[in-house]
Amino acid sequence: MGAEVKTMIRKGSSLRERLYLIEIFVGMATTFRHFLRNLLDNSKLYVRHYPEVEPEIPVRWRGRHRLTSHDDGTVKCVACFMCQTNCPANCIMIEAEERLDGKAEKMPKRFTIDLLECIYCGYCVEACPVDAIRMDSGIYSVTDNNRESFVLGIQELLETPGAFSEEDYKKGGA
């Protein structure tokens, strides 16, 4: 069976199109309709008034990271280095220590994410075996004046709250 050949009809060779002017006037009428509509009523513009009106962030949006914790407030992370190994941008840096409260064998002593390196791919979230790292904080705008403040430590990561309820996250996310 031969491959199905589909002949594309080339546009622009008819007399009407080769005259340019008629098609130009048609195009200009189209753009003028847009102009007039927006000039007469500028509430019809297809834009969001951004800093005042913020976009709605869906559950699956990969925002700034956060570390989750157990119900008693202790960190869920077991310092298995899965996320650090998996990270294509090498932005995660973990230092482990022994865990003494019996929840696991190890826990992170340091857990830093360099947001300037991070490419927000979400591989760390997928790699995590204990659901300790998530990107559901809903923070999409990461801005500051100096480089140092983009390196998040374990404390900041733990303090960042999730923007969605547990059920919504389970439904929408992994």
Place this chain on the structure above:
Amino acid sequence: MSLLDYVMIAIRVAFSAFVPLCFIAVCVWMERRGAGFFQDRAGPNRANIYGFRAAGLVQNLADAAKLIFKEDMVSGHIKHKFYFILAPIIVFFTSLVSFAVVPFADTLVLGGKSYIMQGIPIDIGILWFFAFAGFAVYGIILAGWSSTNKYGILGGLRSAAQVISYEIPMALAIISLLVVYGTVDLNEMAQFQGGLLFGFIPMWGVILQPVGVIIFIIAAFAETNRTPFDLAEGESEIVAGFHVEYSAMKFAVFFMGEYVAMFASSAIIITLYFGGYQIPWFSTDVLINYAKPVALLLMILLPIIMYYFTGWIKRSNVSHYPRENDPRVFEANVYIKCFWALVVVVEVLLLTLLFCESGGSMAHIFVTLLQVCTFLTKVTMMIFVYIWVRWTLPRFRYDLLQKLGWQTLLPLALLNILVTSALVVVFS
């Protein structure tokens, strides 16, 4: 020469020097906000002074401040620094000077003396415009060459090739126009267009030369390096073309030169083909004789127009999201008060005209002012067409551009001369 003579010279020179400069701000504003509206977005409307945005005009101040305070850099590899700096000056200067021969009102007669209303009182008119418009491209070529940059040189070469192929149809379109008007003086052309064809159609160039106007407008677009003919700065192919090495105020001078050229060529298109300063059906003599009824009509029309304009400001200048004590409503109210104050001032001036003797010098000045307003309105509309075309049409490919210039416009322009000359010989 009396004091009045000196004042009139100062006024006309100041008009033709400063109005194009003021129109840079208007053009940039129209371009950016217009582009926004054509593309269903808002355009720059956030820059403000104490909350007053002036519909985005404040953005121009911010842009100017940015460009002035940026580092004015000349790269080390540029050998001919003098020519490098001269190039934007040539572009800007020639664009500005080419406007000097365009009449912005009919000759003003005061106390038996007549005052011509154009920057330089010479009668070579259109030839002056051609000389300087053609010269502007030297600035672009010089910029491309002295940049010592591949992209710059390519931009300059494209511009040179384009100007050669589009100056010819432009000049040929003008020749058939000269056959019709019988003069090169722009003021006489505008006066000619005040007449009526068959007693009811205004004798505008666009009606007498329908083919010529299309050729001329296309060539004028190419002449000012605007889309669809902005190959010289085709950013997708040659980065920024001839001004790729320019920064800060040197770039800004190129930028302003482009808008002044746009203003000047709009003014020329208006003067040649759309009646110049003439109001259709109201030639200068008619206006002077009926100055009082016209003033009365304006006094009635102005508040009506302002009423609808006020409504538009109120509808447009609000925040389109929930906001407590919306500062834009206050802003809109201030604008509305300013505009109504302006209307009151104009009404008072028109009222004083009504109590003056008819046909006197007041009437002459009133007619001149009316024609200046008409001229500027028409030019603004033409500039809008420039912007409208820019945000509608894509750029021509280089071979198509040359094909259009040599194989379509040139024969068409020659045919137009032939037909026009034959018709002029038959009917006169």
